[in-house]
Amino acid sequence: MGLAHAARLKGDDVVALAMVGDGGTSEGDFHEALNFAAVWQAPVVFLVQNNGFAISVPLAKQTAAPSLAHKAVGYGMPGRLVDGNDAAAVHEVLSDAVRHARAGGGPTLVEAITYRVDAHTNADDATRYRGDAEVETWREHDPIQLLERELTERGLLDEAGKQAARDAAEAIGRRPARAHEPGPGARPHGPVRPRLRRAHTPTARATGPAAGRAGGRERVGGDAPMTTVAVKPATMAQALTRALRDAMAADPAVHVMGEDVGTLGGVFRVTDGLAKEFGEDRCTDTPLAEAGILGTAVGMAMYGLRPVVEMQFDAFAYPAFEQLISHVSRMRNRTRGTMPLPITIRVPYGGGIGGVEHHSDSSEAYYMATPGLHVVTPATVADAYGLLRAAITSDDPVVFLEPKRLYWSKDSWNPEEPTPVEPIGRAVVRRSGRSATLITYGPSVPVCMEAAEAARAEGWDLEVVDLRSLVPFDDETVCASVRRTGRAVVVHESGSFGGPGGEIAARVTERCFHHLEAPVLRVAGFDVPYPPPMLERHHLPGVDRILDAVGRLQWEAES
Structure with missing residues (x-):
């Protein structure tokens, strides 16, 4: 226009x-x-x-x-x-x-x-x-066949003309493939630079962070040991579906709404079966209008319901920012606490699935910078269930960031005895270590677990802290870990400049300055728009980039 x-x-x-x-x-x-x-x-x-x-x-x-x-x-x-x-x-x-x-x-x-x-x-x-x-x-009403038939009947198209049109169409279709063919000497599938120094076998990335706990006991909030029930594996998507189903069964005020959440069950099938079980009034397909979806949820929450909104992809949520920032985040403060908004906003986010533009953003920094919102992200099957249940029962609005590439990660989990997560705002030590702390969350947790295993070959014993909650932030658990190890690296997919890592590094430095042996470093996505699928492996933080950062933590004094 x-x-x-x-x-x-x-x-x-x-x-x-x-x-x-x-x-x-x-x-x-x-x-x-x-x-x-x-x-x-x-x-x-x-x-x-x-x-x-x-x-x-x-x-x-x-x-x-x-x-x-x-x-x-x-x-x-x-x-x-x-x-x-x-x-x-x-x-x-x-x-x-x-x-x-x-x-x-x-x-x-x-x-x-x-x-x-x-x-x-x-x-x-x-x-x-x-x-x-x-x-x-x-x-039977294919437009190409209809046009071909009409032109033939009018005597405007003969067999030679039909074949010429087909040849021209095929030539056009081949152009994109030729444009992506590698030129002489190209290495389309090779790394940005050779890495010959370290050999490691991927472990936690395929099965979830729980599989990589060889380095030590898992601690919640810094000190509480977790127990594991030996049951059949479940995926994160299945745990999220179970959390929604249990929440809807426990409280008739819980309503799920969003684009394609009903009949289709969501593009990732997280809401599969909910409309059939609870009816379309409780699990509702909406028009494609994110601001309208969230604005409707505000009214529903003001009237006593607990809406759970799905934003289909991370970047699809941006049209709803005006509602989110001007109303959702401010309503409780605006009304001096008399009008809470118990809204859960589910956002599939992050890369690693080969998604195109608008389908792989890491937008957590926007939400973290908005006072009045809680921001959480799970990295395990158990936390996916527990955090979502905690978010839905919260009287504050919660942005629930779901790592897309972990939807199909599996871990042992007993859906009949789910582990609750309370309160929102507690980090967990996924792997104990003595040399340095990797501070991370969501999709980067399995990568950090893999890096910690690979670091053993370098003589480093790395501790991994899964934040789980970005807002509120668990300074106690994070700083206790950094004070023990004396070194820290923050890892996330979001861009480095203005990203979550800068705030986390500042908090750690302010609280742990006299315990630090080196500056707090960051490993993040590059400060560019999200790249095409064939290049995303270079953009996302990986094991080698993490170990390179650990190697820069001023180890000279140790020798």
Whole structure:
């Protein structure tokens, strides 16, 4: 919209085409763009590709309007409805809209009715929300076949023309693959630099932090030993699902809501089965509108409910920041404690899954810097259950950060005798050591456990502290560990500049200055936007980068 407005201001003969899916029309940004365009009479055509589903959520759960094109009336612009599988009809309608804009008539909203025959992604199970008969019916209306048939019937396309079109399409499809082929001498799968000095076998990363406790006894809050029940392994995702189910069964005020949490069970299946068990009023599919989702949760909490909101991916939560910072975090203080907001905001976060942009952010620093929020993140199966139950029962808003790459990590856990975590704000020593302390949380805990094992070959005995809670922060446990070892490295996926590690290092230095043998160092993600999947292994903190930092902790005095 801004491009079209700028072109109009400069007197350029430009018409912008803005495309969006049916789910995206529920976003506040969509409505604001249409309103601005209509008020400023911007030369823009808004094309909505309505394929019937926003991943799994059908259009009927996105809007109550007869059609999306009807919404144009409210903005004061023309609205057109067209068969999106009829290429000629789409061309005609869009051409009319462009002529309207060029003549100074302003924007037009066009809704093209079509269908998504295949799944949303290769991780989507479309059989959960639609039937085979429906898909086959739409498959018969394939737009390419319809166009081919019409052009053939009109005598505009013969067999040679069909083959030429197929060859051209295949050539276009091959271009992206060729662009990513390595050139002469390239090493697309090699490390950034060779590391020949250390040999180690991955252990904890595949099975969860509990598998790497060879270095010492686990301590909660610095001193309480934990016991382990020998039961069959469970995944973190299963523990989260069980926590939600148990919370909903124990308290009818607990409501789960978010995009695709109902029929689909969430894109990571964490809410699988909840809608069927508790009904759609308790586990509710919402429109794709994060600010609207969280704003609705605020009202629900004010009325006595305990909403559990799922933000589908880390970076998808950003549109909700205004609600989060201006209302969720401030309501209790604003009302002098009379209006608590018991909202749990679940955010799958971090990298390690090969996700593209907006699917792998580590956004914890934003939440940590917002007074009024509790911020927690589990690293084990047991903590996933216990921390989520504690978050839901809290009368304060809790941002519950779920490490995506640990969803499928396994550990021994007894769902019939789950271990509660209370109170929020206690760290745990995952591995005892004497040489230095690795301070970490969430997805970096298994990496630090692996690094601690590898460090034995260097003669270092590393202690690993899992923070679990970023806000409130457990200064007592962290500082007790650093005072014992005299050295510390903070490890996290978030960027270094302005990241959590800077605050943690400052707190440790202020409280442990006279016990430190070296400055507190940080190992973090690089200060760049999250890289493409093929490069993320270089971006994420790994064993070698952690051991390099440990090697810089001024060991000269020890020799």
